[in-house]
Amino acid sequence: MTDHALIAKNIRKDVIRSIARAGKGHTASNLSTADIFTALYFGTLKHNPRAPGYGDRVFASKHLSPAWQATKSQAGYFSAKELFKEQKELNTGLSTAVGSALAARMDGKQHHTYCIISDHELSKGENWEAIMLAGKYKLNNFTLIIDRSNIQADGYTEEIMPLEPLRAKYEAFNWNVTEVDGHNHAHISEALKEESTKPKAVIAHTIPGKGISFIENKYEWHEKAPTKDEEEKALKELA
Amino acid sequence: MARKSANKRRRRKSAEGTSMNAQQGYKEALLELAKQKEDIAVLSADSGKEFAKHYPNRFIQCGKAQNIIGIAKGLALEGKIPFANACVTKNFESIKESANANIKIADMDEEKEDTAIACTLPITVIIPADYHEAKKATIAAGLQKGMAYLKLGKEKTAITAEKTPFTIGRVEIMRAGKDCTIIACGKALQDALHAAEKLSLQEIECTVLNCHTIKPLDKHAIITSARITGCIVTAEEYTGLGSSIAELLIQHYPVPMQLSTAEATSIAKAVKEVVLLKCESTCPELPEEHGKRLVSELHPEVYFKVHGGGIIKSIPGLKKALLEMKDETFSHHCNSHKNDFSKWIREAFKEPTLAEEIEKTKTKIGMAAVIDRWMK
Numbered sequence: 001m002t003d004h005a006l007i008a009k010n011i012r013k014d015v016i017r018s019i020a021r022a023g024k025g026h027t028a029s030n031l032s033t034a035d036i037f038t039a040l041y042f043g044t045l046k047h048n049p050r051a052p053g054y055g056d057r058v059f060a061s062k063h064l065s066p067a068w069q070a071t072k073s074q075a076g077y078f079s080a081k082e083l084f085k086e087q088k089e090l091n092t093g094l095s096t097a098v099g100s101a102l103a104a105r106m107d108g109k110q111h112h113t114y115c116i117i118s119d120h121e122l123s124k125g126e127n128w129e130a131i132m133l134a135g136k137y138k139l140n141n142f143t144l145i146i147d148r149s150n151i152q153a154d155g156y157t158e159e160i161m162p163l164e165p166l167r168a169k170y171e172a173f174n175w176n177v178t179e180v181d182g183h184n185h186a187h188i189s190e191a192l193k194e195e196s197t198k199p200k201a202v203i204a205h206t207i208p209g210k211g212i213s214f215i216e217n218k219y220e221w222h223e224k225a226p227t228k229d230e231e232e233k234a235l236k237e238l239a
Numbered sequence: 240m241a242r243k244s245a246n247k248r249r250r251r252k253s254a255e256g257t258s259m260n261a262q263q264g265y266k267e268a269l270l271e272l273a274k275q276k277e278d279i280a281v282l283s284a285d286s287g288k289e290f291a292k293h294y295p296n297r298f299i300q301c302g303k304a305q306n307i308i309g310i311a312k313g314l315a316l317e318g319k320i321p322f323a324n325a326c327v328t329k330n331f332e333s334i335k336e337s338a339n340a341n342i343k344i345a346d347m348d349e350e351k352e353d354t355a356i357a358c359t360l361p362i363t364v365i366i367p368a369d370y371h372e373a374k375k376a377t378i379a380a381g382l383q384k385g386m387a388y389l390k391l392g393k394e395k396t397a398i399t400a401e402k403t404p405f406t407i408g409r410v411e412i413m414r415a416g417k418d419c420t421i422i423a424c425g426k427a428l429q430d431a432l433h434a435a436e437k438l439s440l441q442e443i444e445c446t447v448l449n450c451h452t453i454k455p456l457d458k459h460a461i462i463t464s465a466r467i468t469g470c471i472v473t474a475e476e477y478t479g480l481g482s483s484i485a486e487l488l489i490q491h492y493p494v495p496m497q498l499s500t501a502e503a504t505s506i507a508k509a510v511k512e513v514v515l516l517k518c519e520s521t522c523p524e525l526p527e528e529h530g531k532r533l534v535s536e537l538h539p540e541v542y543f544k545v546h547g548g549g550i551i552k553s554i555p556g557l558k559k560a561l562l563e564m565k566d567e568t569f570s571h572h573c574n575s576h577k578n579d580f581s582k583w584i585r586e587a588f589k590e591p592t593l594a595e596e597i598e599k600t601k602t603k604i605g606m607a608a609v610i611d612r613w614m615k
Contacts, residue, residue, distance in 0.1 A: 093309050093312070094309075094310045095306040095309025095313065096309050096316065098310060099310035099314045099315075099321075100313035101313070102313065102314060103280070103313060103314045103316075103317030104315020104317060106296055106297060106319070126309065129301075132304075133310065134297075168352070205312060
């Protein structure tokens with residue numbers, strides 16, 4: 001097993017543990033984004049866990065915080081013990097991420113801003129306002145990674161609010177778009193490294209609940225926490 | 240007299256100052272602030288051309304986007320001081336989520352509910368009265384940390400002057416009087432001053448407080464003024480001032496209070512009503528508290544005989560009787576030819592000063608207020 005695969009597995013374990021402990025959370029999305037977070041934090045990202053606030057900026061949706069925090073714990077931002085302690089202050093929201101990139105542009109700062117969101121959030125109008133603004137200002141210091149898992153609480157995104165053709169939508173808003181297998185660390189890293197003169201969207205095709213057989217591809221797990229038994233079963237699969 | 244003309248002079252002077260409104264004050268202040276601090280950035284949903292001309296690199300045009308506060312939050316995270324055009328009724332969710340960010344919100348919409356809703360959040364809420372105050376408020380908000388919300392109107396009122404002091408969270412005393420406190424903000428401040436001037440002609444002297452910051456309130460000053468004058472009227476064109484002050488007073492110093500809109504006549508009417516309430520509530524307590532001569536009852540043969548029946552035995556009794564007196568009865572005793580009350584006080588009580596003040600007063604409430612003041 002490669003280092004990245006091991007890290008992603010550890011993240012998934014922590015995701016299962018923390019959501020089971022909280023009794024609520026978006027199990028499927030946090031499992032599907034584990035590989036994206038791994039590829040970002042252990043590949044492309046310029047950062048220093050001992051000096052947070054310097055280097056590249058990362059934003060992610062609030063509901064992805066179990067996977068995000070587990071990744072930061074793996075990267076050395078805090079210990080596994082602290083991971084489960086308290087709710088941490090997070091930088092969330094696509095609009096805020098775009099604002100941060102705009103500020104960096106104003107000051108001529110060299111860092112890059114990344115934002116990770118789930119596909120179902122694109123049914124929210126505010127996000128398209130942010131996408132439009134980033135396109136307008138040609139924010140080439142900004143990358144948005146979309147977890148294209150196709151599910152949300154009530155079913156499949158294409159049934160609830162069709163997003164396709166998603167690639168064409170971003171292109172129409174003046175973005176560069178790359179589509180990747182969201183579980184292939186090398187492909188994600190490669191896509192993140194590509195130079196761009198425009199804001200960049202990486203559409204990462206993923207399997208919801210990836211890694212746990214009885215959660216995979218089931219939209220029922222979008223907003224469901226594992227029970228004690230399910231937690232044990234899931235951790236056994238990841239062992 | 241001297242005070243009256245001074246008040247008049249002050250008004251005239253500031254009125255000459257400008258024909259600009261609060262929104263223009265805000266825009267000019269941004270240019271001044273940007274000169275002082277290079278972290279100032281402006282986000283505009285369609286109204287910031289002037290700033291963009293001078294500082295194109297620090298200006299973000301968002302069109303009509305509703306996510307302007309989210310964008311501003313990102314700027315604030317990077318150490319910028321963003322000023323954004325937004326409105327609480329449209330942007331509440333994002334404002335609430337960013338309430339601890341260093342964002343300044345300029346609301347130029349006319350919705351009346353905004354200010355009261357803004358007061359539910361842990362942020363600074365300011366309603367400037369005019370061009371000068373908006374300018375000062377904008378600069379002060381830019382220099383302090385945390386979220387500030389400015390409600391900026393279009394009316395070309397001119398109440399304050401360039402040199403009028405301004406501190407966030409502090410009231411300005413625009414006029415002093417002992418009978419009632421009028422607390423106003425925004426355009427209503429002008430109406431409050433008009434009302435106070437009119438009331439002064441009827442011998443009701445009002446304190447007028449300019450309460451531009453409705454959150455956090457200047458608690459000490461407001462409670463002190465409630466203590467001195469014993470009753471309160473609030474005047475506002477929006478919402479939030481009256482309810483915030485009622486909330487404060489009910490917990491710390493309840494006095495008769497009324498909430499008024501921004502019209503001088505409604506303000507004056509409210510003042511008369513609370514003054515009356517105050518007088519009624521203080522009347523029965525007076526005899527024990529005050530000097531014997533004033534409250535002592537007279538010999539029956541010098542009782543004041545009220546036209547149409549009834550007698551008055553003492554000065555507190557007169558005050559009480561005045562508050563209950565019918566207008567016809569009052570004008571029988573007090574008209575352009577005579578003032579029986581003044582005469583009675585002079586002759587029966589040997590109180591020429593009080594008699595003289597009563598002589599000058601032409602209304603029931605005015606007289607009651609004069610007596611009230613005199614007894615204190």
